[in-house]
Amino acid sequence: MSADVSRHVAIDLGASSGRVALGTVQAGKLTVDVLHRFPNGGVPVQGGLYWDVLGLWREILHGLKLAGSYGHIDSVGVDSWAVDYALLDEHGLLLDGVHHYRDARTTGVMDDVHRTLLKDAMYDATGIQFLPFNTAYQLIAHERQAPGILSRAHSLLMVPDLLHYWLSGRQVTEQTNASTTQLYDPRLATWSRRVLDALDLPEGLLPEVIAPGTVIGEVSPGIALEMGLKGTRVIAPATHDTASAVAAVPAQGPHWAYLSSGTWSLVGVETLEPVITPAALRFNLTNEAGVHGTTRLLKNIMGLWILQECRRSWSFNTPTFEMLYAEAEGVPPSGPLIDPDDPRFLAPGLDMPARVQQYCRDTDQAVPESRAAITRCVLDSLALRTAEVLTQLEAVTGNSISTLHVVGGGSQIRLLNQLIADASGCTVIAGPVEATLIGNLLVQAEACGRIPQGGVRDVVRASEAVLTHRQQTVVPAERRALFARLGERATVPS
Incomplete structure (x- = not known):
């Protein structure tokens, strides 16, 4: 591969489908090839609604193997929808399934929360739109459904963060997705102690927040060997799919x-x-x-x-x-x-x-x-x-x-x-139609030094x-x- 050419892989998960795409950056332009598409959607289980994250992981690995066949891949990053999360124990294992934001478990929770934490106070702390499926309300619903589960949990990872953890072995939360949770202080760019205290949520549950474009690590050795991704870095794009789309x-x-x-x-x-x-x-x-x-x-x-x-x-x-x-x-x-x-x-x-x-x-x-x-x-x-x-x-x-x-x-x-x-x-x-993929790929390329800092939109206009x-x-x-x-x-x- 020529020194002025770089290859990056975007994993983009939407509510109804997912894609693994290869992006090639050369001479200030980006070309995108979707290597693998697969369906996604809610799975009903005993009256609840969940995401099939293990099925998604299987499809992602298939797409990564296809990508590895193209030769050296500089980086890989994941974006998805917002607000949904996984709870992990002290060994990094899932404590529960990943609940779907359309699960009816949050019905009435928002009103209950705001009997003790007034809406104007919560908005002042987070600046986040009031929606019944925000992460903050989901956590209250989760604790009601399974009392004690939050105290048993060692960490909470948003969906893209979970997949980055499975790829790299490192647990972090990327900022664009963290900011959707209604648990994040956008002024201080960190978790809101004010909201966590008001909702009686343990601060230690939430990992370090990193900015989009941060190198999380390298693809773990076992995956790298099997997928042909030796030396491939795991880079957090703007992991909220809308943030990636806006970047493009x-x-x-x-x-x-x-x-x-x-x-x-x-x-x-x-x-x-x-x-x-x-x-x-x-x-x-x-x-x-x-x-x-x-x-x-x-x-x-x-x-x-x-x-x-x-x-x-x-x-x-x-x-x-x-x-x-x-x-x-x-x-x-x-x-x-x-x-x-x-x-x-x-x-x-x-x-x-x-x-x-x-x-x-x-x-x-x-x-x-x-x-x-x-x-x-x-x-x-x-x-x-x-x-x-x-x-x-x-x-x-x-x-x-x-x-x-x-x-x-x-x-x-x-x-x-x-x-x-x-x-x-x-x-x-x-x-562009594929704005989310493009934004994901170009934030990775920028982090790798393959395009100038602040040059993402210039590449989009050229491409x-x-x-x-x-x-x-x-x-x-x-x-x-x-x-x-x-x-x-x-x-x-x-």
Whole structure:
């Protein structure tokens, strides 16, 4: 391999699938080859919902063996969804399965916690959006479900940290994922003693926090020998998949925001400091760590999950997503709307189309009968919700937003991106699709000295093509007003 060429492996785990990809950096450009894809999802066990982390590990090892066949690999790193964790004993063994954030065990826990720790105090300590599946609430639910388990646990590792431990033998927590737990102080860049004390959680449970781009160690000898990864370093990328995706946003200059569009929609801006203010609390915005010491001020809203579950229920004739979007193009733009963040849409189920229809009945709207009408209803609603959050971000930061970068799988949905441009008035720049993989790989390459410090976005712009959407139709005021009335979500949930 030429001295100016480096190879890096990204392991990217999403809620419905995982990938192992090889990234090659040469002459200031990145090429990405996905070597192995595999399914992921919740596994129901005795009324609970878990992730099959051992199955994921098996698939990861298969992908790493494929990568090792290409010759020397400089580094490997893992990213995944946030908030979920593993508890390990003093020997580094799993104490329990890894619970899925959609597990119903957290029902009501958030309200119980805030009877003793007021929301404004917890927000001041962490700057994190109130969501019922945050790690803090999951831990309380876990202790209720299995009394004494937290005292028996020696350490807690987020999902990517667990896999880095299995790869390298070292237990650490990477900052971008730590910042999602609602146990982390973004001002001090460490665990929040204030929250841990209030929730009676042992501080020793939480490992050292490291920054994205930190070399954790080398791939352990046994794995290296079997996979052909001798001398390969384990480097923590931005392990929260959204943080990796934001790192790969090909933005330049001011006045831009991002939408990481997939199962979830993450709408936000990049700031130099956490924004923990009464206005940010009122809009329930979250402050999560980014690369190079930045903060991702964002809102976590329901994304394509609703359509993913609808499609699953329509699988008797296996419509592709492309078919669904094409059908939705023919539906008039004046149909019913939903609040995509309504709690009824959170849980999985083959009755998701019926839930959409019932929501429309409950709000005195026309009921979408066909799958095309349901698809259009969801897409219109996601576009209006995105525009609403952009307005909130402008109000909180005092900065205008003229450009929205859409990255991830949703960047391929032409109809959705045009609807967002129409609803927001922003220029929508769609791409790259594989932003999470790209961000993961380039943070590793930067840590290896293969690209200049701060040069990740330069490489993205040199390597990836994008598609631009501009406003074509102004959404009528009465339609915006209808959407605003549906949820009245401007304040923190009670």
